[in-house]
Amino acid sequence: MANKLNVFATSLSCFPKVFCAADKALFKLISAFLNYFDLKKYKKAITIAKQADKLNSDSEIKHVIYKTIGIARLKLKQYKKAEINLNKALSAAQNTFGKHDREVAKTFNLLANVAIEKRNYK
DSSP, rough: OOOHHHHHHHTTTTTTHHHHHHHHHHHHHHHHHHHHHHTHHHHHHHHHHHHHHHOOOHHHHHHHHHHHHHHHHHHTTTTHHHHHHHHHHHHHHHHOOTTHHHHHHHHHHHHHHHHHHHHHHH
């Protein structure tokens, strides 16, 4: 389990803070949705991530949750829903990190990937 968290921590830089700040119930849900995401069980990961979001009010954690849901929806080819979740992640990232942060750029990149998959280059 610790190895999986380290892998995600390197790809999403805010995870170390997430796990320090999370209460036990939220931590369990975050751990579960990361495990399902890692197993490519995206629908289950999305369901659990939504539960985690209900327990959370921190915008940094919201960024991670919405970004992960957005990536899962992208993998499931649910482009409209991916775009909605990634826009929520973008808003949370901008509120948390500022408009010129790396996490904001990464989220914009994911939104560009959605546009490419949709063949919508506007």
